[in-house]
Amino acid sequence: MxxxxxxxxxxxxxxxxxxxxxxxxxxxxxxxxxxxxxxxxxxxxxxxxxxxxxxxxxxxxxxxxxxxxxxxxxxxxxxxxxxxxxxxxxxxxxxxxxxxxxxxxxxxxxxxxxxxxxxxxxxxxxxxxxxxxxxxxxxxxxTAETSAHTAPGRAHIDSLEDKVQALTEAVSVLARGLEQIPSSEPAADRAAKAAQEAHRILIAHNPPAT
Structure with missing residues (x-):
């Protein structure tokens, strides 16, 4: 064998x-x-x-x-x-x-x-x-001392960075979904999926109030 x-x-x-x-x-x-x-x-x-x-x-x-x-x-x-x-x-x-x-x-x-x-x-x-x-x-x-002085400003900057990043990701997803590329998937379906994904990204960053 x-x-x-x-x-x-x-x-x-x-x-x-x-x-x-x-x-x-x-x-x-x-x-x-x-x-x-x-x-x-x-x-x-x-x-x-x-x-x-x-x-x-x-x-x-x-x-x-x-x-x-x-x-x-x-x-x-x-x-x-x-x-x-x-x-x-x-x-x-x-x-x-x-x-x-x-x-x-x-x-x-x-x-x-x-x-x-x-x-x-x-x-x-x-x-x-x-x-x-x-x-x-x-x-x-x-350090705790550094954090105490910088945390509020740093948190605000981080929040702004996150918002910009979320918008960038959403726009990127939409752009790819609207690209005119050869595909077996109908363009309308591809665009709809891209819109859903972009919406999900934005909601993940800013969940609706309950």
């Missing part, structure tokens, strides 16, 4: 290599810890992105990690408009680490993925985040 190679061996090896790079940047030999932090980073960043951007970023990941990335994803509920404080608390909870350790851990994963992904890919992802959250993902921490 001819021996057949494991068809998943290459995918498994690539995922292990990515995990090793992540562990190296985290400064640990504990691969369970490295996996937990990497998984948390992937899920929280994923949920902050629009569907199109999340899918585009997923294409950068090796097959096994792509499955981890998509686990539990609900496209109809994204993007979630959370700030750095919310990110820190949820990251700490899901990764089972102290909130004080989140900036360093998140920054280490970002550095690892920046080295592993195509050049500029993470810059594109981070450009869709408010400045305070970008700082957190890049390993910056804010």
């Amino acid at each position: 001819t021996h057949q190679p494991d068809p998943l061996a290459s995918a498994h090896q690539t995922a292990q290599e990515w995990l090793s790079v992540t562990a190296h940047h985290l400064g640990t030999d504990d691969r369970h810890y490295a996996y937990r932090v990497l998984r948390t980073w992937l899920h929280l960043v994923r949920d902050r992105l629009t569907v199109d951007t999340a899918v585009h970023f997923a294409a950068q990941l090796p097959e096994f990690l792509r499955g981890v990335y998509y686990d539990g994803w609900t496209p109809s509920k994204v993007p979630l408009r959370y700030d750095a404080a919310w990110f820190t608390n949820l990251f700490a909870d899901q990764a089972a680490i102290s909130p004080d350790d989140v900036p360093a851990a998140a920054g280490a994963v970002s550095a690892a993925l920046n080295a592993l992904c195509s050049p500029g890919q993470l810059d594109h992802v981070f450009a869709l985040m408010p400045a305070s959250l970008r700082g957190e993902l890049e390993g910056e921490s804010v």
Whole structure:
């Protein structure tokens, strides 16, 4: 009987290599810890992105990690408009680490993925985040004293950035839906779907009052 190679061996090896790079940047030999932090980073960043951007970023990941990335994803509920404080608390909870350790851990994963992904890919992802959250993902921490002086102004700027980003995403979706491209889908149906998606993006940012 001819021996057949494991068809998943290459995918498994690539995922292990990515995990090793992540562990190296985290400064640990504990691969369970490295996996937990990497998984948390992937899920929280994923949920902050629009569907199109999340899918585009997923294409950068090796097959096994792509499955981890998509686990539990609900496209109809994204993007979630959370700030750095919310990110820190949820990251700490899901990764089972102290909130004080989140900036360093998140920054280490970002550095690892920046080295592993195509050049500029993470810059594109981070450009869709408010400045305070970008700082957190890049390993910056804010002291209590600094936060007390800057939080109101920073929150206002983050809110404005989010509004501009939501409008940009909605317009982009509409533009793609109205493009005159060869497709088996009727143009009217494509435009209607684009309008629904744009509306969903805007509602996700400004939910109606109840």
